[in-house]
Amino acid sequence: MAKQKKETKEKPIEVTLWEAANKLRGSVEPAEYKHVVLGLIFLKFASDKFEEQRAKLIAEGKEKYIEKPEFYNMNNVFFLEEASRWSFLIKRAKQSDIALLIDTALHTIEKNNKSLKGALPDNYFSRLGLDVTKLASLLDTINDIDTTRDPKQDVVGKVYEYFLSKFALAEGKGKGEFYTPKSIVNLIAEMIEPYKGIIYDPACGSGGMFVQSIKFIEAHHGNKKEISIYGQEYTNTTYKLAKMNLAIRGISGNLGDKAADTFLDDQHKDLKADFIMANPPFNQKDWRAENELTDDPRWRGYDIPPKSNANYGWILNMVAKLSENGIAGFILANGALSGGGEEYKIRRKLIENNLVEAILVLPSSMFYTTDISVSLWIINKNKKEQVRAVGSEKRHFRNRVKEILFFDLRKSGIPFEKKFVQFSDETIQHIAGTFHKWQQTEIENVPEFCYSAKIDEIEKKDFSLVPSKYIAFVNRDENIDFDKKMKTLQSDFANLLKAETQSKNDLLTVFKELGYEIKL
Structure with a gap:
């Protein structure tokens, strides 16, 4: 009888590529290496799109236009000079000057395409002094990505997103802030439904919120042209990641003219957004000087956020940026749910102004960068009765002005990457x-899951937004026979003491037999 072949499941391309690329990292830190790998992935993508458009022009009898940028730009394709093309680089992959050639290629692409201004890694390859053999092997690895093979599959987008998550994991605590775990972003998108209008992220990292917004629109058969994307990012290298991430997916976005501090150099001062999705830095200290931003219009009508912690600075920045019917979903450390001082005054006013719609406490170990407890806030500028279209569905919202919905999701995660948890799609x-x-009708409060609290209840609890103050918890011990349990424990403890006494006596006997007597 012929021996049956064992079936093996083929790994997804992004997993195979990651394993190969990571082996080539050597002594380069993940924080640096991500710009090398993601820069090359972008270069491969841009080249594939360029070559595809070039072949199309030739097939249409427009060969005389194949070196004219406008015949690429009109189809949202980046024009690449010969020295910036993947084919040019892969032929020279084993040359000693390959790092310089890659840097030159990236610089030239950015120079020739205005939309990429400030987007690409700047002089990374030459500066890092990468081993030529490993760099050549990395080029060969990335050469395996065929971005045009299946137009229905966003191959390069999947690879880019997977690599971002893996680099965030590799960098660990205190780093990797450029990436918000995918399942959290998905939850925010599904809750605020960014279907049509202006989307804003004041701390956009590598642009994951924007990517998921587009996916939400596609899933509901919407039109990507009916949204506009605005964002801001403080760290220059992360700003580049975000611009590349959007470019790879063909998403137009305004991330400001440069990387800049959202508080001190607001790149979108007059913006009014229909949707805000954000994961700003947690418990950011000394975000402003003592006398700085004291009369900022973003705090108008509220107390000035304390300089010791930026949490409420971020909240008020987002409230100020929301349009008349705007809705925001953002992540903050749990301390913001019950802080005192100026934070208390601002939180109380937000509640009294009917802006807080829902608070969700998330499971621990969801973030790769920190293990502190966090919560998702939903702020809605219009909680009154309204009708809103989401895809082909029309939603009729009832008047929720005097209620806030609380969720406790601490037990809702599933294991992920051994020491982390994430939400399943079903959850x-x-x-x-x-x-x-x-939002549309009455629901039942569910113990250990959700509770709809009226404003007067919240007022009685001194405007605390801690979900456990409202959500009922089941007493899991109510059916235990305590008398029986205590008798069992009493017996176990007596046996332990007896064993300990016997061990002590045996030890004393041994010493006595050796001629040494121990007096207690």
Whole structure:
């Protein structure tokens, strides 16, 4: 009988590429290496798109136009000079000057395409002094990505997103802030439904919120042209990651003219957004000087956020940027739910102004960069009755002005990458579905999951937004026979003491037999 072949499941291309690329890292830190790898992935993508458009021009009998940038730009394709093309670089992969050639290629692409201004790694390859053999092997590895093979599959987008998550994991605590775990971004998108209008992220990292917004629109058969994207990022290298991430997916976005501090150099001062999705830095200290930003218009009507912690600075920045019917979903450390001083005054006013719609405490170990407890806030500028279209569905919202929906999701995560947790797609749909149902009709409060609190209840609890103050918890011990349990423990403890006494006596006997007597 012929021996049956063992079937092996083929790994996804992004996993295979990551394993190969990571082996070539050598002594280069993940924080640096990500710009090398992601820069090359972008270069491969841009070249594939360029070659595809070039072949199309030739097939249409327009060969005389194949070196004219406008015949590429009109189809949202970046024009590449010969020295910037992947084919040019791959032929020279084993040359000693390959690092310089890559840097030159990236610089030239950015110079020739205005939309890429400030987007690409600047002089990374030459500066890092990468081993030529390993760099050549990395080029060969990335050469395996065929970005045009299946137009229906966003191959390069999947690879880019996967690599971002893996680099965030590799960098670990205190770093990797450029990436928000995918399942959290998905949950925010499903709750606020960024379907049509202006989307803003004041701390956009590598642009994950924008990518998921586009996916949400596609899933609901919407039109990507009906949204506009605005963002801001403080760290220059992360600003580049975001611009590349958007460019790879063909997403137009305004991330400001440069990387800049959202508080001190607001790149979108007059913006009014229909949707805000954000994961700003947690508990950011000394974000402003003592007398700085004291009369900033973003705090108008509220107390000035304390300089010791930026949490409420971020909240008020987002409230100020929301349009008349705007809705925001953002992540903050749990301390913001119950802080005192100026934070208390601002939180109280936000509640009294009917802006807080929902608070969700998330499981621990969801973030790769920190293990502190965090929560998702939903702020809605218009909680009154309204009708809103989401895809082909029309939502009729009832008056929720005097209620806030609380969720406790601490037990809702599933294991991920050994020491982390994430939400399953089913869990995300259940949470978002509960929220949307609550917006439209009455729902039952569910112990250990959700509770709709009226404003007078919240006032009685001194305007605390800690979900556990409202959500009922089941007493899991109510059916235990305590008398029986205590008798069992009493017996176990007696046996332990007896064993300890016997061990002590045996030890004393041994010493006595050796001629040494121990007096206690």
